[in-house]
Every structure is written in C-alpha cells, then in structure tokens.
Amino acid sequence: MNGPVVFDAHTLPANDNVHAYAFSVDLDGQWFLQKGKMIAYFGDIRFDGIGHGPLDHLVARSFHSPLHAADWVVAQGRGKLLLADRAFDVNSFDLDQGNLTIRSGNLLAFEESLSLKQSIIPGFVTLIGTGKFVAASNGEVHFVEPPIRVDPQALVGWADCPSPCHHYDHGYLRGFLGGLRAMTGVGGASGEEHQFEFTGAGTVLLQSSETVMPEQPVGGTPAGGGTPGGGPGASGGLGGLGGLARWAERSG
Template structure:
C-alpha cells in the first residue's frame, strides 16, 4: 500500500515506546536517548528531534581535557562531539545509516571516528592514531577506543558483518570498509603488491588492515572513502 489517509500515515510512522532504555532504536536508523537529568555524548549535528528540557552544546576544553579536544580536532568534522544534557528524549541519526547499539560490560571497543554516533557519559574514551599504516595511507587514521560500563552507538552503511579473529586465523580487511574492532587488537598494515600489479593500476585492495590475536572486527558492505593511498610502495 502506497497511499495513506492521515490517520493511517500517523499509525504507520508513529514513534515507539523506548522510555525504559537509555539507548533505543527506531526503525534501525534512528537512535533514541532517554535522559533523566544526565548527559550523553553524540556526533555534532546528528540530532534530528527531541522533546523535554535538553540542551545541546559543543564539546569544550574543560569537558574532556585539552589533549582529547586537540586530538579529536585532528580527525576532522567526523569526530566533533556535542553534549546532550537534561531530561527528555533526544533522537539522533546520520545520513540514513544503520545504527547498532553495543552495551559494554567492562570491555573495550575501537571505532573508526567516522562511524561513532553516540556514547554514555560514564565511559572512558580516547582518540588514537593508527601509526602502523600512517606511511601507506592518509586520512581516516584516527580511531576512538571506548571502554567501561555503558552503551555505544555506531553506524554502518547497510548491515554490519563481524569476523572472529583468532591466533590461528588472522583477518584482513579493506580499510575503507572497516568500522570497529575489539579494543585488545592492534591492526597492522598488509600490502598486497601482486594484486596491485595484476590489476595494472593503483587499487584500494592493495592495502589491507591485518588483525591478529583474539577478538573481533566489524566491517560494512560499503567503501567509505576516508583512506586515500599516497604511496605506491
């Protein structure tokens, strides 16, 4: 059915009740945050609606310290944070991307700065540079490691796919499709020269991220171009 009366349209598109959860999802692409005189952190510009007494402010130097602020600025607009504080419900989204909520129970996760949508205030976080691949690619070198107790919302183009990494089974991924990985893993760079030679031109697949150890890595079925090859070596 493509035509609706007003009442039918309102019934089909009405919001769901997620009042009992800190984070909830609406149709898989809208994040709902319930605030009760507290605050969360979200990507600047991602709020699409709210009700209640909530204020939205950009991250300041005093919020997380000047070191984190400077490092987040180095990642570009993708990592600018805002604080949502007060009482009510706030709704967040980004470019219609699918949202996944991960509830950390003392674990840690590293998320590409471009794919982090929101997280609870009580979590510890820091921005890290991927030094191991800095010599091979530029842009998208910054990631956010988050750990502790609380919820994190990440975004992906379409449905995410998770691979288990084990000592006897390393996983190789395209940097442009890599979204997140378990915080204990430290990816390295792998250069497939023979593949590049076979194609006969510079190819994104000639540079891969290599994950070794015990953990997981999350990818999306979409190449989000924030890694750019700057070396043919």
Template sequence: MKKYSIQSLVQETIQDDLKNGLFELEKEYILELNINSQTVMIKKGAMIAYDGNVKFEREGIFSKGIGNLLKKAVGGEGTSMMKATGSGRIYVADCAKKIRVLYLDNESIHVSGNDILAHEESLKSDVKLMKSVAGIVGGGLFQVGISGTGHVAITTHGDPLTLLVKPGRPIYTDPNATVAWSGNLTPEFKTDISFKTFIGRGSGESFQMKFEGDGWVIVQPYEEVYGAE
C-alpha cells in the same frame, strides 16, 4: 485509498512511547535517547529532533586525545561530539546508516572515527591517530577506543559482517570498510601493490588493515571515503 491517508502515514510512522530505556532503537536508522538528569555524547550534527529540557554543548572529541591543532586541521572527519544534558528525548541519526546499540560490561572496543554515533558519558573515549600513511590515504584516519560500562551506538552502511580473528589466521580488511574491532586487537597496515591497484575503481585496496590474535572485526558493504568531493 484509506491506506494512503494522512492518518495511515501517522499510524505507520508514529514514535513508540512505550520505549523508555536510555538507548532505544526507535527505527532501524533512528536512535532514541531518553535522558533524565543524565549526560550523553552525540556525534555532531546527528540530532534530528528532541523534546523536553535538553541542553547541547559542542565538544571536540579530539580534546581527549590528540589536541586542538590537529582537530582544526582534520575537523572534516566528522568525529566531533556534542554533549547533551538535561531531561527529555533526543532522536539521532546519521545519513540513513543502520544503527547498532552495544552495552559494554567493563569491556572495550575500537570504532572507526566516522562510525560512532553516541555513547554514555560514563564510558571512557580515547581518540588515536592511525600510525600509518594508509590511515590517511585509506580514509580511516582516526580510531576511537571506547571502554568501561555503558551503552554505545555505532553505525554502518547496510548490514555489517563480523569476522572472527583466530590465532595464526589473520584477517585483512579495507580501511574504508572497517567499522569496529575488539578491544584486545591492534591492527597493522599492510601495503600490497598489485595490478588491482591500477584498474577498476582505484579504491585503495593496496592498503589493508591486518588483524592478528583472538577477537573479531566488523566490516560494512561500503567503502566510506572521508573528505571525498
């Protein structure tokens, strides 16, 4: 019965003190942020624990893009951010979604508003409203452009799939399953009313995101509907 003891549980799940980078994956679903007189941006509600002298300040990510009025109208999207400053370790997670840490080297990406977990303050973030009713119906109401040099953490339900976009070979994705795409791509919305729309789950496949050019797009094996009851 030794393997079921309290001590075995502690040893199996204990934090790794050897990790001291700014962005470290403590577990598959938990991100550790080691800050030392630094500032990081964290998704509101994602902090699950911390130690040290850390101060949290709520900041609407929309304040950098669309404005307070729209932020109040759609605040349930989950794209508001917190500013964390000071020195210590912060542990963040989001609904047991898998976390991927990316380091941008003077690069840019676009992330669905609900799938960004944290990023360095040094990175520029720009929130944009999808210019289509499909963005509203499909759930992917906002996209966040992240650019510059630094770390960013994104989340996915399950293991993501990256699709390469080639010239002359566009990729079509479900807005609810689309997580991120390369900074040089600008998706268009395509309406495809078909028999599929009227049967099955009715998940909105009639609205699709179309990616053309040369780049990549990440999708997840889950249709994330924001604001669902």
C-alpha cells in the same frame, strides 16, 4: 490506516533503535553527541558545546584529545532524544569494562561513563570503560573473528583484539594492471592490494562500503621521537610506504 507506527514521548524506545536508521536515547543525565546527529527530541534537554565554562572538566574526564572536542556537544537533561546520521544504519553497543576502537566518522554518541581516546591508527578513536555508545555504518554491521584481512574502507572498528597491521597483496601489485596502477596511480587504490590484517582473539566490525563516511578529526599527536605520526622523522618513514600514504590520503 496503513501508515507507519506513531510514537509519542512515552512509547519511543528507551535506549534502543526506533528502526534500523534511528536510535532513541532515554536521557537522564548526560550523553555526548557528535554535532549534527540529533534529529528530534521530547523533554527538557539542553545542548552545549564542549569545553567551555563549567563543562571544561568534561574534556579532561571524557575527551583525552582536546583538539577534536569542538566536534561534540553534550546533551543534558531529561527526555527522549532521537539520533540519526544520513540514513545510515545505526546501532548501539554495550561495553563492559572493555575497549573498542572505531572509525571516528562512524561514532555518533556515547554515555558519559565511557571515555574516548585517540587510537594509534590514524582516523580511529578508542572507547574505554563501561557504558553504551551509538555508531553508524553503511549497511548493517557484520561481526567477524580474526584471522581476517579487511579492505580499510570496509572497516568500522574492532574490539578486544590487537591493533591490525598492513597487508599487501604482492600478486595483485605485480600483476600487469596492478603494477601499472601501483606505478601510475591510474585507476585508484582498491582493497585488493592493501588490507588491514587482524590476528589474535577478538571481534572485527565490517560495513559494506567502499566509500567511507567523512572522517572526523581526532586531533593531532604530540611531536616527539617515537610517536608514530608525531615527529618529522616518523612522518617521512610513513610516506615511504606507498600504500599507506595512499590510504592516508583517502581517509584523510
């Protein structure tokens, strides 16, 4: 027989990859899953939407932004649970008293011991604590260290280093075609004229994609003075930066 390997309920990996595109959770307790990422399971597992009835307290403990809790389910029970996302590469990451910020669309699942918070960068969430989480990427994740400038679309996330800042390549913008595009928008935005710049110590996670995975809503921010993106004054300020506005449009 030259067929693929056959797994049963016992031989499926425990909290490890089945292959590059699927992850097997050895469930004994609770995991949080993004909706639509479970492909199959063995055992006695129940799935519930988050934030109702007896599970309401989970929102307070693990989800610190109530608005996006609707996109998650909690899996409870015992068994082997297979996770996958549109045949994208899937990897698990362990955090040990750490924090990692990740594009919300890339995060598939995480252990209950981690808590999820909204990042100050729009479209990203931060996981804090100790535990395991599973994330998807277009192509294998490649780890690099700062200093580095990254096309926003190729960014999966970052750990331990300070949040990035925007970098504009003025040579590219000022060049004939770049200038034309900056003025007219013809040709679309590309990473060559605007990047996220990382400095300091830490790790940056890259994926090979110029077309990002669909964003998952991460919830809004409270309106108020001094909260980026929150108050009306703040959003006006952001809109003034052409590149950032374009980026937000693309990722939103």
